[in-house]
Amino acid sequence: MHHQDIPVDLALDIYTRVLRIRRFEEEVGRLFRQGQLPGFVHLYIGEEAVAAGVCAALTDEDTIISTHRGHGHVIAKGGDIKRMMAELFGKATGYCKGKGGSMHIADFEIGMLGAIGIVGGGIPIAVGAGLSAWYSGSDRVSLCFFGDGAANEGSFHESLNLASTLTLPVIFVCENNQYGEFTPAKNAMNINDIADRAIGYGIPGLVADGVDAFEMYRVTRAAVERARRGGGPTLIEAKTHRRGSHAEGEEAFLAGQTYRDEAETAAAQANDPLRLLHSYVSENGLLPAEQLEALDSDITQFVAEAAEAARNSPDPEIESLFEDLWL
């Protein structure tokens, strides 16, 4: 991993984003197994380099749209871990006052326009955010995260075509984590690269190594520059790997059946984005070892405190059911 074009502070920034996502998701997994969280949680472990590298190439004014597997996107865009944790607990202090939950986190203050629980459902909305920038003459870009499964939805195809015909500043980031729920992506499409689908819409389609956060940063930055210049949309396919379950506790749905290629899983585990970044940062002396350790333990502690605070937060008042309705 040699990245002379990535300045030290940027490398550390990206590393910190990856680490924050990892420690958050590990804690969420623990909390879920302990039965502390209602509903479902979909963890981003193994995919952190995508959100971290991509969001490092965006400004606060740029917007993102996320998916059911969205915690990492929120953190990478600069979201508040405490408010997200409280939302996962369904508490009044959460991002959405307990009305959204894990699959519906939003933070409009930082341009995080929302996680969408319907596969492919967020893609058209991102086109609209791009249309808004184009309409207003702003140089803001709109970026949309979605998975390999969404690339088989009509909304993906309609959206790429619409953004292309209007030359909108939209960046489509497909996180190909190899599985749509329990179905291997290769069984759901007869192509190797989803990026090839861009050809059908007359826009660039790029394949990037989703394990390499710096590469994700680089390809995104190029797409952002293109979009800001009025060059229109780009499709980026990040090849990544969903380390764990589709949703935590999936064993209950599998009833003893399996769907994973074990050799592939083992290979992906060996190619861990956090470990790669950690090696790079320590081997190149970006931070002394003791500071690296302190960073990790600070984040781990912060996440644990967020969980503790969320647990002790008040439930929403029943009266709040009738708030946040029509203006």
Place this chain on the structure above:
Amino acid sequence: MPRKTYVAAIQEALAEEMRRDQRVFLIGEDVRIGVFPSTRGLHTEFGDKRVIDSPISELAVAGAGIGAAVTGLRPIVDLMFGTFLYLAFDQIANQAGAMRYMYGGQTNVPLVFMVQNGAGSSAGHHHSQAVHQFFMNMPQIKVVLPSTPYDGKGLLKSAIRDDNPVLFLHSLSLGGKRGEVPADEYVIPIGEADVKRAGNDVTICAAGPTVYTALDAADALEAEGVAAEVIDLRSLSPWDKETVLESVAKTGRFIAVDESFPTCSAASEWAATVAEEAFYQLRAPVQRVTNKDVPMPFSPVLEKAVLPSEADVIAAVHKTLA
């Protein structure tokens, strides 16, 4: 007062609102040429950016409207026919209506979906359904269905100025209908019914083209000595319960006339509300007059037979008087 057609009144509302507010724009298939004359001529005045011809991609265009709305614009998404909303269902049902609530009030969706609603042009099942009842069932989507040029203009202006998603339904079969439209600025608040005709014997509630069916029936009933009160709801969600309940308190009889398929029709909701809240004022069971429960056929003869007719309304009134 100038007389205008229904469709001209709608066009006038669009033009006036686009002049008033730079954030308002129109997007949809063939809105420049104006496949329905309601959008015709707007491109000449407002140009490419504010009158956007889109590919035939209802889902993406509906979603793009939402994305534009939550980032500061006020889109009007023209999806042409009511049935085409089915192609955009996810964006309307899962996103537009729920977004503000789901995200704890962080955003709002000032967006108008505009389509033609209902039958009358003998276009077969895919272009002749009334769809309002589906969207009445969804929380936080406003639904309006004007029956006159005056209401069309006033309600569309309100819809565009509303800070929430509004489904504006217009009717092709009323497109050529003329009526008085004031030259001066006015709006009609969403959620207010209009009592079209006063009467003490029976309340007939309708919206859109069925208002005329109800009025024709009321004329015929007058000859028999029955005074029917006809209420044009105009807004279907929220709807003006108070006006309906006040009328039923006076008449004691209630007929819901609605161009929907019968199960879970708009009429079902009106009738259930009257039965629930005005039961002791009723002198006869409530009656629903809706479409026949079949897909919409093509033949003009068959299409007419599916829709609520004047005779159906009169028969329903007679039942309550028996």
